[in-house]
Amino acid sequence: MSSRRARALADLGERLLARERAAVAPALNLVDDRRPEARKEAAALLAALEEKTLLGGARRIGLTGAPGAGKSTLLGALVQRFRSRDQTVGVIAVDPSSQRTGGALLGDRMRVRSGSADPGVFIRSLAARDQLGGLAEAARASVTIVAAAFDVVLVETVGVGQSEGEVADLVDTLVYVAQPGAGDLLQFMKAGILELPDVVAVNKADLGPMAERTANELMAGAGMGERTTEWVPPVVLVSAQEGTGLDELEAALESHLESLGPNGLQERRRRGRDAGVRVSLERRYGSHGLAAWGGHAKLEARLAEAQDHSGFALAEALGQEIESALRGGGSDL
Amino acid sequence: MNDPARPERDRPWVFRTYSGHSSAEASNTLYRSNLAKGQTGLSVAFDLPTQTGYDSDHPLARGEVGKVGVPIGHIDDMEVLFREIPLDQMNTSMTINATAAWLLALYVATAERQGVTADQLRGTTQNDLIKEYLSRGTYVFPPEPSMRLISDMVAHSVTAIPKWNPVNICSYHLQEAGATPVQEIAYAMANAIAVLDAVKARDDVSDEVLPEVFARISFFLNAGIRFVEEICKGRAMTELWDELGRDRYGVTDPKQRRFRYGVQVNSLGLTEAQPENNVIRIVLEALGVTFSKKARCRALQLPAWNEALGLPRPWDQQWSLRIQQILAYETDLLEYPDLLDGSHVVEAKVEELKKAAQEELERVLAMGGAVAAVENAYMKQRLVESHTARLRAIESGELPIVGVNTYTETEPSPLVGDDDSSILKVDAAAEREQIERLNAFRAKRNDADVKAALQGLHDALSNGENVMPPSVRAAHAGVTGGEWADTLRELFGEYRAPTGVVARESQVADEATQQVRKRVRALGEKLGRPLKILVGKPGLDGHSNGAEQIAVKARDVGMEVVYDGIRLTPAEIVQSARDEGVHVIGLSILSGSHLVLVLDVLAGLKNEGIDVPVIVGGIIPEEDAESLREAGIQRVYTPKDFNLTRIMDEVVDVVEASAGVG
CATH class of the missing domain: 1.10.8 (Helicase, Ruva Protein; domain 3)
Known part of the structure; x- marks a missing residue:
């Protein structure tokens, strides 16, 4: 690395820590770059940033669930809530479905939009590439960049098998978005989703009895997962479309953070x-x-x-x- | 016409032409001249701000005012639109959906000012939101309040405007979005069931009125070039609708179970290459919906031969009207009973379509009906798949289109000059003048009346009252379309429908596609990360079929594709391009507002210091294409560029050149 290049790189790190929005996209492009020279630069940048943000920086929340569970609508509603309190939000939308051709269809991750380009919201989509574990690594790098420059980081991904575990490792609080009637308790247990999430949101509460039944099943099973802490994941009924249950969801996110405490949070990071x-x-x-x-x-x-x-x-x-x-x-x- | 030597003839269907542009004044002139030429009904095309509930001076309306239809912002505009057209004698079709209640209220109020009562009004409001989510894209509100507005209008009309068809279930746009005949039948029926069930569930609609409600539901179909199959489709829908009325809704009077439909024949199949051939296509398609008396349309509107080139001129529309008149008045078509009764071949085809459609309908009903199948994207995904298959077949030549992928040798056409004189140009001053009229209207109205009317609308809707009466009051009080829609937006929220573009890739790839894949991969290695493209649809235009197919094809050749759906502002596109770190941007615009929107995107990119090449696709006249290229657009694609693989190959060229890694 030339010394001019090294200075530019240090500069990029400073700009990110100074929360300069225009520095975020180039930094993400750099850490996504597979060329050897870029790899070295990316590692240096990420190390410098993480030294500062490993135990502090943005609040990190994960959102996972099956396709069609309503994650996009819920993501939009959450972003609006954070924005209404003047918190800036960076979204990393992860698509784990890998394609033979390497092609991927991304975007369409936020069903609710403000209609204007809000500088306080940043969205980057990440596709699965060919290599095993590659996505987790890329997602970690992206989260590290975004966490330096925004108040809240939301990591959204479709829940397919091990990806929940990978997301759980990236965030302070993992929300599982469940679909009413998606399955009985046994199926939830088989899918292993009772162990990882810190909060469970049953979306589309307007479906009434079916949503409530699903919520009850999940609540009954919530304490049954194998966990390292005392925390029992709360189950919240939400309807992002109707705007109901969002207060409760936020309260659940808040109380999970409180239950971790400063030490628990550091431990988790x-x-x-x-x-x-x-x-x-x-x-x-x-x-x-x-x-x-x-x-x-x-x-x-x-x-x-x-x-x-x-x-x-x-x-x-x-x-x-x-x-x-x-x-x-x-x-x- | 009453030559005594000629046998008794059936009354012809209503002749219409889908039209409207620039201003209420200009459109009124056009309507009156069309009626003088023998048109028997009107079909109003509204501009996109009117369709999506924005006043002409709203930032989202920029570039769109008066483009794809007439801007109608308030009652003065509506009165001018129908000046010297007595509404008690008119049969008017209004292509209006999310804001249908508002435009019907303006129509009723205008009639009242003409001294015509609502019970004399005949015509239809399209008012079909499900197909808007699936194809046309001018929805505003989420599905649930949208269904409520529709059922409000049905419940109101059935007693207050009894000759009005408050809903026109459209399978038209499903075919434009790629639907097979089976999908077209099944989804139209599922859609009608969703509306009828919503009306049936209302307290203010008694069981006795339900058969009359059933009788007021009409349809709007598409007629494609496979006209024998289209005839069978019409017969299949006639039978299915009759059975549905009898079995599901207990309608005993067969007259109330008649399948009544209007038609716009297919625009999807109209070609930019050798456009004169489109006249023959239009004639055959018109024959398809008039041939069988049992399934004959009630109203017909024909597109013009040059629609793939741009907006048709009055003469182009006249030519299409003459097709209808020759078919109805010169030929002997209307002298006979149904010509296909007793045909084993037709009967078998009808049965086959009915059976397959019923199976697909059952699938949709099993997942909770049409609304659920919109929200979970089932129907949209099926349509995108069908459309992808169709485009592949055109590209491979399996589906022949004369002048496009076969028999492309041609003499120069005397109908098309080099100078874009063969299409209509909307006066660039139209938008500014419309805003001036809007401001003048705002200045002269009584603000207290407006405020009270909007409060009345808000209160009525919050109390669960019908949307129509307070909307008619608001129309008289001088409320604007933007104010009306804002009141509803505040109560109901806004919606974004799923794009239907799914992550499944095609199983088979031809040689050309594989070649492009290799280039995409190699370029990705040079760039350090996979080639990433943003597919953007700026403006209010919701016709997303082209953008969706580009997104699917780009994915198939190995690109990472960011596609966020319709109705994005240039500023949102610029932000997304930077945030997502894309290497190239593709914009799709079909509303004719390409110049303003594309230049806004380019200016935004420049402002933000983002150096990313941009390509554009749409119905773009050559003169405009030249201006776009001069402004820095790398490639401009129009409907004649049907080979998506070649387009992707050129996208690779463009990125290579811009990144300097060729």
């Missing part, structure tokens, strides 16, 4: 960071590569040592160690 480092190293070097260097035990120890540092910086540093281990120098084998 560190856990997410750790997951990010793991995914990144496994993707790049595979489990054999990791084992050649010292395996997961060593990785966990290193993560614990550097618990308040950027995961991006850590992944770069550990990556270099693993590469030299793989070349045969300094192997612990």
